[in-house]
Amino acid sequence: EVQLLESGGGLVQPGGSLRLSCAVSGFTFSTYAMGWVRQAPGKGLEWVSSIGSGGESTYYADSVKGRFTISRDNSKNTLYLQMDSLRAEDTAVYYCAKDLWELRVNNWFDPWGQGTLVIVSS
């Protein structure tokens, strides 16, 4: 069974940093692109970032470019999102998600993790 488990969320002050992790199991992590999508409370879905299977290709939403960094450790089956210079508008549930098909970055995601809540507030 494919499983994705996010961790690392919490309360952080504006300007602070957090690193989210997504531990995966049940599939060959190193052959799939991955992504992060967030959802502010009561709002819709917003794509944040994607990364190729080998980590060589990364893509970001304009709203996080230069502040967030996506990475992966294929030896640990773990996806990361380093979030710096956090703002109140970054408050959201952050989901990691697996690309449906192997090897290329397709950006249609299934399944998703259960999400981890990030609150940016003083």
Next chain:
Amino acid sequence: AIRMTQSPSSFSASTGDRVTITCRAGQGISSHLAWYQQKPGKAPKLLIFGASTLQDGVPSRFSGSGSGTDFTLTISCLQSEDFATYYCQQYHSYPITFGQGTRLEIK
């Protein structure tokens, strides 16, 4: 960024109804469109990709159509478990963008 606009934003329907949700892209995206279902407090679930390809395990009462700028998600016979919020998503170009969502409620 390609703007994705769904209509309606919300509506009520009854079990057994046939419902259609529309998604319009601000520019042509070929068939690079996915549909997701999200229930309260849960992660989204992929229903359709490539505008019309049903993901494994998704009931056949769900169908998608369209290409270019206009797309539809149809549920042929609503079941109680289908009441949820639906999102379209384009993956034609970066940044990846979602529609604002369509909330389907029980009448």
